[in-house]
Amino acid sequence: MPTHAGGMAIGGGHLFLGGPQESDSIRHYALADVRNALQQKGSISPKGADRKVYGQSFMTVDGNKLYAGRFNLGSRDWMYRYTIKDDGRLETDPKPGGNGKMRYEVPKGTQGAAKAGNTMFFSTSLGRNVRSNFYATDAGETNLDKARPRCFRGPSMSQGIAIDAARNRLFLNYESGSHKFDDRAGDPARNIIRGAHIAKLEDVTSVPGGTLKLGALQAKKLTDTDKEDEIVVSVEGAPICVKGSDDKCLKHLKLTQGKQRAIDATVQFTGNALVNVTERDNPPGNPHDNLGTEKLTPGAKKGILEFAEGRAVYRLSYEVS
Secondary structure, three states: OOOOOOOEEEEOOEEEEEOOOOOOEEEEEEHHHHHHHHHHOOOOOOOOOOEEOOOOOEEEEEOOEEEEEOOOOOOOEEEEEEEEOOOOOEEEOEOOOOOOEOEEEEOOOEEEEEEEOOEEEEEEOOOOOOEEEEEEEEOOOOOHHHOOOEEEEEEEOEEEEEEEOOOOEEEEEEHHHOOOOOOOOOOOOOOOOOOOEEEEHHHHHOOOEEEEEEEEEEEEEOOOOOOOEEEEEEEOOEEOOEEOOOOOEEOOEEEOOOOEEEEEEEEEEEOOEEEEEEEOOOOOOOHHHEEEEEEEOOOOEEEEEEEEEOOEEEEEEEEEO
16 A cells, blocks of 8 residues: 655554555554564555544654644644554544643644653754754643744754664654755755764753743834834844734834834744844945844843944843743
8 A cells, every 4th residue: 555654653562654645644554564574575554444633744652642743834833642552543632621632833844753751852844955953842832932942953854853762862864865865866955964863862952942032122212313213123143023014024113212113023042042133224334233232041031132332222122931
């Protein structure tokens, strides 16, 4: 029976495989039958009917729990949790209290997942020419913004994650190592990784990070004399998107003397977070355009950041959790 096998996991004496790509189903096989078929170069059939699920682009097992979710190229999506029964059947777990199904919000472009202790890992990639991201989050929290995600940049086309609990190691593989995307093909990936990357679990779970919420920006004093500034707020070099009245993303804010503007943006950071405020001049290049950069460290705190350069003074409220 042909299958896409986007996700694969082993648990409870069973091998679980993603079914046909368009079906969002999971098949399971007795692990003993799989071993025998490999030794005898034979074939086997799945046990029972395919199990319809929300998504099976990636999956992992922790104890008697199977986690399976859907890859989404454009936005975050969901991963559901199932209990593995003795015969290999999957039962969808309810939320605590029984109101709804147990599911976890996953990052945009998630390709692989794994769980070790209190940490959930996600591998994300969005194509052969784009660098990947690797997330370590709090496994006890289903809301991604509240899960204290720490994010690491990595080579392009990261895929599955596997945990070797006995040796305290994590493995991450890459699709760029396949013939289709390596330098033998016509359009190679940005980074060609033919083997797995291996890390100690404590190295990827001990890096600090947090969630930064930006509140409101106030213009105490303007930089320009024409009674209006155009301000860009950036975190780690990336301009913050502020929704306008038409719900479109604005990369700069127009502020007048004494006025403030709500930003209401949430940013996940790893290590420290550098927050910058810049006045957008036309033409650019005025040395006073950069109003300053402030460094925020992990740990619960909230307050006001002040940015001052020349005659300009701006105040930005924030909270770190």
